[in-house]
Amino acid sequence: MPDVIKLERLTKAYGRRRGLRDLDLSVAEGEVFGYLGPNGAGKSTTIRVLLDLIRPTSGRALVFGHDPRRDAVALHRRIGYLAGEFVVDPRQRVGACLTFLAELRGGVPKARIGELAGRLDLDLTARIKTLSKGNRQKIGLVQAFMHRPELLILDEPTSGLDPLVQQTFLDLVREARADGQTVFMSSHIMSEVEAVADRVGIIRDGRLVALDTVARLRDRSVHEFQVTFAEPVDETALAALPEVTGLTIDGPTARFRLAGSPDRLIRVLAQQRVASLRATEPDLEQLFLTYYQADSASKETTHA
């Protein structure tokens, strides 16, 4: 399958830290890609390069195999974009604003705008300045989805939306995927990406630190264990396991986190009589945070 988005050693230097460093990434046709990272990691910078709002310092980006700069106009016809901070002139009415943007694309059926606005509970007759941040964000969603673009590039699409509307948004993304559209969405919240994304990339300080399917990230993620023994706990055996971290003993109960395969843990546990065992669902949020805090985490381990 051809790559809809391809980044090759993409670098964007700014005066200070914010920027991108040698970013390699590709997103296949029909894929929903979650682009995760804390604020300031370089998510918006990547997206703005894809839309030719800014130009790379070195390396390159390709969208549908084309240069975002040279073929900007042709590419933009095929893209729906929601900016991280969606702003439009607040003096106009919602409907007029959307009609104008639709006309820039050669028109969108009125029914399509009406349908999206209805699903998101957006009043087309309201003046934009009277709307809350969440409602303005809905305008951004409608304009990004309305022309059924081949590629949706959404920068923090759910910011400001209430949970109910977030669900509607996720439905829209699922429908887009069902229609064969490609979705590239950034977020700093794992759970919303986890719900729809096929693959996830995690970016930190302008570098890609993880790139995998949601399923495999989940496999790699940390399990929280709580084991209660029917006899004194063999603390040394547990502590000796490299996969186990954060071990605490509370009477007959051991609590710890397990990263990676549970095989050796089970062998250790099998040496003793176990009264109860509880392992929580792998928490991607937790994994995500470990990627976020890699620096401070590595310092902690060296101290320990």
Add this chain to the structure above:
Amino acid sequence: MPDLLTKTLWDGRRALAAFTAGTALLAAMYAGFYPQVAEGAMGQTVEGFSPALRQALRMEDLASAAGYLGSSVFGIIVPLVAVIFGIATGTRAIAGDEEAGYLDLLLAHPVSRTRLLLHRFAALTTGAILIAAVVLLAMLAVRPGARLDSITVGHFTAQCLALALLIIVFGTIAITIGAATGSRPTALATTAGIAVLTYAASTLAGQIGADILRYASPFHYYIGGEPLRNGFQWADLSILTATTAILLTVAVAAFNRRDLTS
């Protein structure tokens, strides 16, 4: 093709209407004072001024209609208000909208930067022509009553055409600085500074013995040839047009090169 031009004009309609009405009303009002001036009221006041100051303010010949209008109405008031419109419109065209965050959305649509800039320039031009045309109509309306018949319709038209080009030149300077920097304050302050300096150059250059400076001023090409007396100054109008064309070329090149500010 739905127009960025139409949309830009529509969004700026209130400012444009206010500037057009304001400029035309001021022009008509001051032109309406001409009969009193012709009877010597103003002449007496100005007699106290030194010859140099009178020359600077183009007040050597206040008694004639062309002399009076050329010094007061078209010498100070109308170009002042009109150039403010040009600078405000030119600043908003790129830098203002960019700082407000509006350009991200527009340029993520199938709209090239060149097209956006040219449509914004076209909106500036339309506004400038509208202002000049309404000022012209106002002049023609007060012409018989204010005893301005010594100035022909053609000569009024010549002066108003120069006015339109003056607005366009300053608007385009603001567009160009905005297109190159993306900074609203820079575009606004630099263009306003250029306007003040070049106005001073066109009026005071003779006084300080630096006549050559006058030729660097758009105001010189706007009124130096006294269109109200001499009609269309095609060379001057061409220089204003050429200046605009060069600035516009620079603006398009600069805007296409750089990153948008976020």
